[in-house]
Amino acid sequence: xxxQEQILLQGLKSSDKTAFHQLFSxxxxxxxxxxxxxxxxxDLAEDITQETFLRVWRNRESIQPExxxxxxxxxxxxxxxxxxxxxxxxxxxxxxxxxEFGKSHFDDPEAVNQAAMLQEEIQRVVNDKLPDKCRNIxxxxxxxxxxxxxxxxxxxxxxxxxxNQIYRALKVLKKNLKNYL
Amino acid sequence: MKKLxxxxxxxxxxxxxxxxxxxxxxxxxxxxxxxxxDISDIDIDMNQDxxxxxxxxxxFLSKFKPRMTYAVSLGxxxxxxxxxxxxxxxxxxxxxxTTDFRTLQLPDGSTITLNAGSQIKYKKDFNTDHRSxxxxxxxxxxxxxxxxxxxxxxxxxxxxxxxxSFNVRSREDGFEVGVNEGIVKVSNDSxxxxxxxxxxxxxxxxFDEKNLQNISYTNYPDWMHEKxxxxxxxxxxxxxxxxRTFGISFKFANPSLSDITVTGVIDAQDLNTVLSTISLxxxxxxKFDGDTCTIF
Numbered sequence: 001x002x003x004q005e006q007i008l009l010q011g012l013k014s015s016d017k018t019a020f021h022q023l024f025s026x027x028x029x030x031x032x033x034x035x036x037x038x039x040x041x042x043d044l045a046e047d048i049t050q051e052t053f054l055r056v057w058r059n060r061e062s063i064q065p066e067x068x069x070x071x072x073x074x075x076x077x078x079x080x081x082x083x084x085x086x087x088x089x090x091x092x093x094x095x096x097x098x099x100e101f102g103k104s105h106f107d108d109p110e111a112v113n114q115a116a117m118l119q120e121e122i123q124r125v126v127n128d129k130l131p132d133k134c135r136n137i138x139x140x141x142x143x144x145x146x147x148x149x150x151x152x153x154x155x156x157x158x159x160x161x162x163x164n165q166i167y168r169a170l171k172v173l174k175k176n177l178k179n180y181l
Numbered sequence: 182m183k184k185l186x187x188x189x190x191x192x193x194x195x196x197x198x199x200x201x202x203x204x205x206x207x208x209x210x211x212x213x214x215x216x217x218x219d220i221s222d223i224d225i226d227m228n229q230d231x232x233x234x235x236x237x238x239x240x241f242l243s244k245f246k247p248r249m250t251y252a253v254s255l256g257x258x259x260x261x262x263x264x265x266x267x268x269x270x271x272x273x274x275x276x277x278x279t280t281d282f283r284t285l286q287l288p289d290g291s292t293i294t295l296n297a298g299s300q301i302k303y304k305k306d307f308n309t310d311h312r313s314x315x316x317x318x319x320x321x322x323x324x325x326x327x328x329x330x331x332x333x334x335x336x337x338x339x340x341x342x343x344x345x346s347f348n349v350r351s352r353e354d355g356f357e358v359g360v361n362e363g364i365v366k367v368s369n370d371s372x373x374x375x376x377x378x379x380x381x382x383x384x385x386x387x388f389d390e391k392n393l394q395n396i397s398y399t400n401y402p403d404w405m406h407e408k409x410x411x412x413x414x415x416x417x418x419x420x421x422x423x424x425r426t427f428g429i430s431f432k433f434a435n436p437s438l439s440d441i442t443v444t445g446v447i448d449a450q451d452l453n454t455v456l457s458t459i460s461l462x463x464x465x466x467x468k469f470d471g472d473t474c475t476i477f
Contacts, residue, residue, distance in 0.1 A: 017215070024211060032204040042202030050214055057218045115195065122196045142197045170189040177192065 009065035068156040280428040348402035409447040
């Protein structure tokens with residue numbers, strides 16, 4: 001893991017607001033897109049991103065500086081996303097109405113664009129079917145356009161693991177997208 | 182990388198073509214975040230205060246393996262004793278430097294906004310049997326209704342309230358209290374006066390009812406709305422305020438300039454607007470160089 005990041009995390013742990021600001025600046029946009037990919041709503045993604053950083057600050061004393069910061073914020077934000085989805089589900093249940101995700105485009109078959117539909121389905125499978133670690137890696141690679149060694153450094157994994165996880169993601173995607181290809 | 186078949190290649194390509202909303206302005210997000218951080222820090226302090234009697238035991242134990250509980254319980258006696266000894270002696274201090282501007286929540290739920298160059302201090306047992314604090318500078322209070330009176334000590338006088346919104350200014354150049362909501366009592370050693378909604382007691386006046394004025398403009402106090410309201414205000418005083426807000430310093434090319442009075446509402450969102458408005462109001466030129474502004 002980058003040495004710089006470890007120093008900043010050490011600073012954060014001892015309540016250094018400047019170090020935290022630096023980490024915030026470095027990771028804010030990536031985390032925002034990461035969350036936006038999952039919740040597909042800019043305002044909500046903004047709230048979840050901010051709440052994630054706030055939780056990091058609140059629990060700064062228990063931070064382990066030798067561990068990847070992105071893994072930490074990805075985990076916190078993922079939990080917040082789950083909370084949100086759970087909340088939505090409960091609300092829908094009360095309304096006695098459960099919309100089928102990703103089906104809205106069937107309303108207007110003429111406007112259906114095969115490519116757009118495929119992308120939507122990819123997004124759904126990534127969000128619903130991939131395990132957390134695999135999903136984090138896949139999003140960093142495809143959305144953030146990061147190289148495998150960059151992802152390996154960011155998440156403190158071996159390049160080999162990153163490659164395997166991406167391959168695994170593609171296998172799961174292929175299996176789940178049979179009807180669309 | 183392992184070999185991909187055509188379908189996987191297609192998925193690989195397509196998966197990158199997603200349109201996402203663009204991230205919000207990082208600076209604005211940080212400003213909001215850092216306010217929440219301050220509030221949460223105060224909450225944490227407050228909780229630690231309230232929890233020092235019983236709950237910490239649970240929090241402590243859950244962090245340790247069972248076999249360590251013996252060692253921990255031994256240590257607990259110390260853990261309990263020390264914070265009580267320390268906390269009773271310590272005081273919370275909140276300070277804003279030049280150009281700083283902060284909104285915070287007090288343990289009783291009241292919110293306060295500190296203008297630049299201000300300070301408040303309160304005992305850690307605030308909101309147990311008292312709500313008193315000391316302050317210097319300028320602070321806007323939005324006091325939650327409570328059982329105990331909210332008391333503000335300044336060098337120039339004491340302000341007592343139950344629940345209301347008001348501004349207190351206690352700087353070298355004078356003292357001022359203005360009330361937006363509710364009733365406030367202002368007193369010093371010898372005298373006291375009651376202020377109602379929409380009233381203020383001005384700089385350098387005795388605490389006497391005949392010195393009460395009506396707040397003559399909406400959006401009081403000006404600094405909470407990023408404005409600078411001047412009514413026959415000496416230029417030197419206006420410049421002091423700008424120095425605190427923007428972290429610059431003023432020089433007068435001619436000493437008599439400091440006595441000119443200024444009247445008008447200045448938009449204080451950015452320094453350039455402020456300086457050109459002042460130049461217009463006083464009909465004097467200024468030169469801005471780095472962080473010093475010279476008025477000719």
